[in-house]
Amino acid sequence: MPVIEVFIEDFRELLGRDVTIEELQKRLPMLGTSWEGESEEGFHLEVFPNRPDLLSIEGLTRAYASWTGAKTGLIDYPVKKSDYKVIVDKKTQKVRPWFVTAVIKNVDFDDPLIRSIIQMQEKLHMTHGRKRRKVAIGLHNLKPIEFPVTYTTKPPKFKFRPLGERFEKDLTWMLTEMKTGKEYAWTVEGFKEYPMILDKKGMVLSMPPIINGEYTRIDEVTSEIFIDITGTDLKAITEVLNVICTTLADRGTEIHEVHNHYPDGTVLTTPNLQPWVMELDNKYVNHTLGYEFTPKQSAEELEKMGHGTKIKGDIIHVSIPSYRADIMHPIDLVEDIAIAYDYDNFEPxxxxISSPAGEDPKEVFSRGLRNFLVGFGLLEVVTFMMSNRDKLFTRMCLPEEPICETSNPKMEAYDSLRNRLLPSLIEIISFNKHHPYPQNIYEVDDVVVIDPSTETGAKTKRRLSIVLCHARANFSEVKALMKGLLDNLALKAEVEEGGWDCFIDGRRFIAKVGSEPLCWAGEIKPEVLEAWDVEMPVAALEMDIDHLFRLVYMES
Amino acid sequence: MILVPLWGRLVRPMNPKEVAMQLHENERKVLLELKERGTATTEKLALHTGLSRDAVEKASGWAETKGVVSFKEKVSQFFTLTEEGNKYAKKGLPEVNLRNLLVHGAQEIGSLKKTFEGINIALAWSRRNGWANIDKGRIELTEKGRDITDLVEDRLLKTLYKSESVEGSVFTDTERDIIEQLIKRKLVIKSEHMDKSVAITKFGKEVIPELESTKGVRIITQLTPEMLANKEWKNAVFQRYDVSLPAPSVTPGKRHFISQIIDYIRRFWVELGFKEMTGDYLELSFWNFDALYQPQDHPARDLADTFYMKTPYKGHLPDPKMVEQVKLTHENGWTTGSKGWQYKWDPEVAARNCLRTHGTGMSVNQIAKLKPEDLPGKFFSVGRVFRNETIDWNHLAEFYQTDGIVVGEGVTFRDMKGYLKAYMEGLGVKKFRFRPGYFPYTEMSMEAEVWNEERGIWNELFGAGMFRPEVVKPLLGLDVPVLAWGPGFDRLVMQSYKVNTIKELYSNDIGLLRRAKLWME
Structure with a gap:
């Protein structure tokens, strides 16, 4: 989630009062942000992705002023009529179809505003913009632009002078040689022609979402700007445009509309900063929050969140500001009321409610087993589910089998799910060579195996593994242990020679109850111990607890 | 693990009778032996008590802690002739032989070099000792050389020659200096011997009569089945132990502390009236994300955080009617009253398998299984969840979460605070708060935070919230309030067990497991 830096002086100036860091540290989190600590000239604050309007200091101050009661209710953001025209070329529709724009006049680009705009633009690109692929923002000096502006595409050989370069370069050069080009080339990968914004004279404003042209560079004397937002999702780019325009409007600028002509004949006039209305039933508010607000109280709380309200009986007509992209259901307004009233003020x-309670029977069974095994002097371990082929097969001298494997692991050591428990326990023994022996350990936990009959194609299974490791660990000891366990569950198993290849041939067995195998056991091969760098004999078993559970549970 | 009996150490003034009863058989033997001798080396004691020297030393050590003997260790030096030393002992040292020759008058060096054995050594040492002078090719004794009455070197060699080795204390200081010289000349070698001797103390002497009065009485150290069988114990006396002595701890078989806490958490939820739900680690993206109303391009679904499966790559979507409802809700809100996310929902993305990134997938799976007559219901789960992390001291790819939901008409935001307050208090958290948070699938969303006294800040502990109608209605068919939460508990376990890193928590270090305290709640 994005973290912004707020300069306390800028915040105070916009708020119009001398607020302390202590107050903000205490209160801002209750507005729905996360305090990330003080900085040299202010503080760091994490803003939730559903509130892009808080990414600028202007937006944050606006929300704080209203929430603390200084300036509540809906703010009107007028948009001036104009003749600015933009043409969206058909060629863009297959690559980056959406384009919205605005013109802002009377801008005073002082340091605080530049800081705020740059930070907001960067954070919007990362989060809402999904690293510029979904949304990309361009700010331009309006002065040199001759309308209509055209949004089109150009072949890779097309040349223009990109921001920060002295000469014209072709588009391929920009994607392969420039820093931002290389960073964002993936967003236009596979395109035959690249998106391009030009004015009437054919001068380039921008190659979205890569880089702007030098032609419309903004500097400290710029007082009128043109905003372009391109992207793959109209809803997202509109939200972003509204957030930027209202931020600039808070600084006393004038917003002018632009008419965006789409190839199908549609004309989108942007920005539209008009609030939209949602009806909220006050009974729903109280029903959800467990409270008894009057409609008037609810409306007051909503105004503290910047909404406009009109009450008609139990129904509140809520005018939602254009920058609040997150409101999609009345429940979002209920949350606004809860935040406005302050979470702290709701009594727990x-x-x-009475409803049937209880643990899962297999969990009860597993716990019984875990407690029982302690009686043998065994130490319980809790190991990772994730493993890899080397640990599961190569080191265990076991033949490779299909297992559940991840496609994108960050670490090779943990790229698959284990299909046996035993390798995890041997690994623990290999980690603990510096501790005294005997090291007799056990675990009752899950493994995952391939099973095409399930929804996912995999199945979780519960296993028990016991590993006995000391100078005299042997076959008889582990067999006696299994017998002790089964005797106590009134079960008798048929023991057959054979089983897993990690055990010494002639000193291993499979125990069956009925036709299904229940337990595999024996003395671990020296080859396996060598592969794990274990210098002490090991006798071990692994048991199918799902099977055991069925045997015991069915009987009783 | 077998407990070995330990013998006593004097920790407070005791009476002779009590101490006498604390003495082990071997200690009694040593002490009685010292009654006459007062002091004796352990060697001698071994000889006379019939015990091994090792046993004598151990017994004397124990006896010393009880104040009845004092134990002294003395280092003795022994000197022995080397082979060359032996030769000179027989033939005489060259410089002594030369001196004895020169007593009869000066000699020409030239001729001596031809006839005198070891002339170079003789000349060197004569000069160093100041016995002789060389003048114009002639050598003659000095006054010192002529007046020697005691040829110490010669005498010492002869003394050493007589016995195999001689203890150093018999020599005078002058003699010791000369011996050091002989050692340098490699004629004599020195060896050291540790001599341990034991002396009876004043208190020890007071104990003796007590010992003698019980002489012949059988003192029992370890009671044996034989003694019980032949009733020998009836005429015997039990050696008394000093019960204040430290004993080693027995390392028992034991449950892992995480597993003990999981038991506790299960019991906690059950006592609050919750029913357990279980699920699989490998889940459809549909349950992990889509059913939770997470848009398909949401950053949380990125490869960076989620383990997607190579095998099995994808699965089958559940009930088509429900899937269609989920799809429509994403696209336009369906009948939930929402605007939806307004994008085209792709069933292929939802069919992709992943490792569950939270336990919340189990919760929505449970909701999908419920029928209206099952309401209200309270459910919990405890299990591992997975994050595609690079593992370091503070990050693991898998850890535990305990999710909970309360489904039912009339459950409220305040109820959620109530349950979570109970959970926090149940885990012993004293200072906590609930502040607004954000999750795509809850509204109200809430972050539970715990006060970090050390750093003076609030630490996020877990998220909670009420499922959005966009989550509940497509699965259940009804818009019913659902409270949901998904706390991890690693941080609390770390605090409780004074473990500094998450990695250590899951290290299965056997030393840590053996000494970790029991979770007794």
Whole structure:
């Protein structure tokens, strides 16, 4: 989630009062942000991705002023009529179809505003913009631009002078040689022609979402700007445009509309900073929050979140500001009321609901088993589910089998799910060579195996593994242990020679109850111990607990 | 693990009778032996008590802690002739032989070099000792050389020659200096011997009569089945132990502390009236994300955080009717009253398998299984979840979460605070708060935070919220309030067990497991 830096002086100036860091540290989190600590000239704040309007200091101050009661209710953001015209070429529709724009006049680009705009633009690109692929923002000096502006595409050989370069370069050069080009080339990968914004004279404003042209460079004397937002999702780019325009409007600028002509004949006039209306039933508010707000109280709380309200009986007509992209259901307004009233002010309560309770029977069984095994002097371990082929097969001298494997692991050591428990326990023994022996350990936990009959094609299975490791660990000891366990569950197993290849031939067995195998056991091969760098004999078993559970559970 | 009996150490003034009863058989033997001798080396004691020297030393050590003997270790030096030393002992040292020759008058060096054995050594040492002078090719004794009455070197060699080795204390200081010289000349070698001797103390002497009064009485150290069988114990006395002595701890078989805490958490939820739900680690993206109303391009679904499966790559979507409802809700809000995310929902993305990134997939799976007559219901789960992380001291690819949901008409935001307050208090958290948070699938969203006294800041502990209608209605068919939460508990376990890193928590270090305290709640 994005973290912004807020300069406390800028915040105070916009708020119009001498707020302290202590107050903000205490209060801002309750507005729905996360305090990330003080910085040299202010503080760092994490803003939730559903509130892009808080990414600028202007937006944050606006929300804080209203929430603390200084300036509540809906703010009107007028948009001036104009003749600015933009043409969206058909060629863009297959690569980056959406384009919205605005003109802002009377801008005073002082340091705080530049800082705020650059930070907001960067954070919007990362989060809402999904690293510029979904949304890309371009700010231009309006002065040199001759309308209509055209949004089109150009072949890779097309040349223009990109921002920060002295000469014209072709588009391929920009994608392969420039820093931003290389960073964002993936967003236009596979395109035959690249998106391009030009004015009437054919001068380049921008190659979105890569780089702007030098032609419309903004500097400290710029007082009128043209904003372009391109992207793959109209809803997202509109939200971003509204957030930027309202931020600039808070600085006393004038917003002018632009008419965007789409190839199908549609004309989108942007920005549209008009609020939209949602109806909220006050009964729904109280029903959800467990409270008894009057409609008037609810409306007051909503105004503290910047909404406009009109009450008609139990129904509140809420005018939602254009920058609040996150409101999509009345429940979002209920949350706004809860935040406005302050989460701290809701008394906790436990409702008198009676419903059947209890643990999962297999978990109860597993716990019984875990407690019982302690009686043998065994130490329980809790190991990772994730493993890899080397640990599961190569080091265990076991033949490779299909297992559940991830496609994008960050670490090779943990790229698959284990299909046996035993390798995890041997690994623990290999980590603990510096501790005294005997090291007799066990675990009752899950493994995952391939099973095409399930929804995912994999199945979780519960296993028990016991590893006995000391100078005299042997076959009889582990067999006696299994017998002790089964005797106590009133079960008798048929023991057959054979089983897993990690055990010494002639000193291993499979125990069956009925036709299904229940347990595999024996003395671990020296080859396996060598592969794990274990210098102490090991006798071990692994048991199918799902099977054991069925045997015991069915009987009782 | 077998407990070995330990013998006593004097920790407070005791009476002779009590101490006498604390003495082991071997200690009694040593002490009685010292009654006459007062002091004796362990060697001698071994000889006379019939015990091994090792046993004598151990017994004397124990006896010393009880104040009845004092134990002294003395280092003795022994000197022995080398082979060359032996030769000179027989033939005489060259310089002594030369001196004895020169007593009869001066000699020409030239002729001596031809006839005198070891002339170079003789000349060197004569000069160093100041016995002789060389003048114009002639050598003659000095006054010192002529007046020697005691040829110490010669005498010492002869003394050493007589016995195999001689203890150093018999020599005078002058003699010791000469011996050091002989050692340098490699004629004599020195060896050291540790001599341990034991002396009876004043208190020890007071104990003796007590010992003698019980002489012949059988003192029992370890009671044996034989003694019980032949009733020998009836006429015997039990050696008394000093019960204040430290004993080694027995390392028992034991449950892992994480597993003990999981048991506790299960019991906690059950006591609050919750029913357990279980699920699989490998889940459809549909359950992990889509059913939770997470848009398909949401950053949380990125490869960076989620393990997607290579095998099995994808699965089958569940009930088509429900899937269609989920799809429509994403696209336009369906009948939930929402605007939806307004994008084209792709069933292929939802069919992709992943490792569950939270336990919340189990919760929505549970909701999908519920029928209206099952409501209200309270459910919990405890299990591992997975994050595609690079593992370091503070990050693991898998850890535990305990998810909970309360489904039912009339459950409220305040109820959620109530349950979570109970959970925090149940885990012993004293200072905590709930602040607004953000999750795509909850509204109200809430972050539970715990006060970090050391750093003076709030630490995020877990997220919670009420499922959005866009989550509940497509799965259940009804818009019913659902409270949901998904706390991890690693941080609390770390605090409780004074473990500094998450990695250590899951290290299965056997030393740590053996000494970790029991979770007794």
């Amino acid at each position: 309560e436990i409702p008198p």
